[in-house]
Amino acid sequence: MTKRNRRDVFRLGAAAGATVIAGSVRGARGAAPPADNAWSNSLGHGVDGKPYGSPSPFEKSVVRRYVPWLSPTRDADASMTPLQDQPGIITSNGLFFERYHAGLPQVDPKAFRLMISGRVKRPLLLTLDQLMRYPSVSRIHFIECPANGATEWPAAQLNSLQLTHGMIGCAEWTGVLLSTLLDEAGLYSDSRWVCATGSDGAHMNRSLPMMKCLDDCMIAWGQNGEAVRPEQGYPARLVVPGWQGNVNVKWLRQIEVGPEPWMTREETSEYSELLADGTSLGFTWVMDAKSVITFPCPERPLTQGPGFYEIRGLAWSGRGKVRHVDVSLDGGVNFQRARLDHPILDKCLTRFTLPWWWDGKDALIQSRVTDETGYVQPTIVQKHRFWGADPVYGNNAIQTWQVLASGAVNNVQLS
């Protein structure tokens, strides 16, 4: 087809579209079906309409949200993933929860440098292009803030799945294994610890034990089909599979190696747990197994009366794979085994479902995960026994949703 001909076809199409729109407005002959909807009788945007796509305008409500009374400033705060609108195990990049200590830095990839230094035989300075030349891996892992659910320790406080469980996201991360770079730099026998530092204003840094770094940590530059998002550490972040979100240092700029940990503010003042007797626990890195029902939930009530519904949810463990998930409809008296969707991966969200014929009566629904180590997700009462009434971190308790006869769903805690 010549240029001229193609233009003619286009002109024809546009004209036809205009006619049809006029026709359907004129007609307005009742509902679709049997009538066509307006978009079935018109020409849509071309491929050049939206070079970078975005969700349907009807999904405007599906956004990250935060709890305004938690922090004095948005620059040192967290926002949550809308799990009620996440269909599968992958969190959309635009909805992945945020946690900042000094706001969101806009890192220029040309100015990005990654330094490997300290107790190594051959310190290294890499540009982004150089980092991306190293052998790479791609793996799907969740990242969860250990303060996920912190508000729910003393009581059921927030009537929302997103705000009680949304400080988690799961993505396919692509990048270089940290062991590849540590081998390249060369370790000594006392190179026992790594200090990972970000280039944000907080110069956020955490100490990590060397064996974890060599086991499965990676420096990721890819996230779900594109470059790591700025909110997640563009252009490169540390991924520490299964460990508390804070150690997955974003906007990474330095891997320093040393004989002992640095005892940074974020591993002493923060991300440590004060117990009732006045002593504290530090270095509680692993995220224990947890699960939650994502449908129904406070944001997604049962709006269509009694009948069939599919209970849906997500389960995960920082210690490995999900072995099984059990669901209770009666507040934990009896449980039924849920169906797990594949893939079931290491330190990754796993999707579960259970068919439910709702009789229209009040119900107390719960999910309980068992991971491959045999660890069983505890109740909030069991959690309180060790951690006391009002800790901050590590709330992986079984969530109870109260389904009312109206179909409304509330966050409750049970004795």
Added chain:
Amino acid sequence: MLAGLALMGGQAGAAPTPPPGSPRGGNAAQHGAGIVSKTDLQVWRAEGDGNGRLGRYKPARRPGYYGIGTVPSAAQIAGWTIAVPPGGADLPSGSGTAAAGAAVYASDCAMCHGAFGEGAHDYPALAGGVGSLGGSSPERTVGSYWPYATTVWDYINRAMPFYAPHTLKPDQVYALTAYILNMNGVTRSDWVADAASVPLVRMPNRDGFDWSDPRPVTHNTACMEACVRPSSIRITSSAVTMHLTPRMTGPVDHMKSGQ
């Protein structure tokens, strides 16, 4: 083979081989031997080397195998190596007193942390609560909670003042460290903070932490039937009665009155 790799690696193949270790990063003593308790050091070493697994670790490749990247200069390494461990490695030269710190604090810090470190506008308190941790209303501050004084220097240097992080001079950071420790009654008003003195400060809660993770500490069972008596189930709290939840549909709810 080697030559080919060096070629692929570009400039890195030609980079000079640096002396073992690097000019920064510190040795074991500078990392806290003699300052950290023996118990804590033992725990850290076991964690760091994976209970001896590190000794058996076999690198997949020799150092420099890929030859990609350059060797940073001593000045480049020094500029970015700002983390200060309990032993004080990498503390710069300089010094400061509480009196000098009071002036910087009043102009750069008090608006958020309060004139006496009591905290303002919900920003964290920096003083108070010493001895409160085991009581009914524990207060976690630099003075009551932080195990090492080096962390005070390190954090002020890297992250404060909040709106202009890492812009203070070493003398100012030493002075602020002296001022905040003095506000907490940890050091005397004539104490001089410098690279030698800061690591030696014995913080009140130094030994208050267990750095070895005791979990799992909760032991549920995967019971399937008649797990609890139905009559024992009581709703102890319900979020719908708390009125703490922002609106979850429409534009983001900032919970500002009048919205």
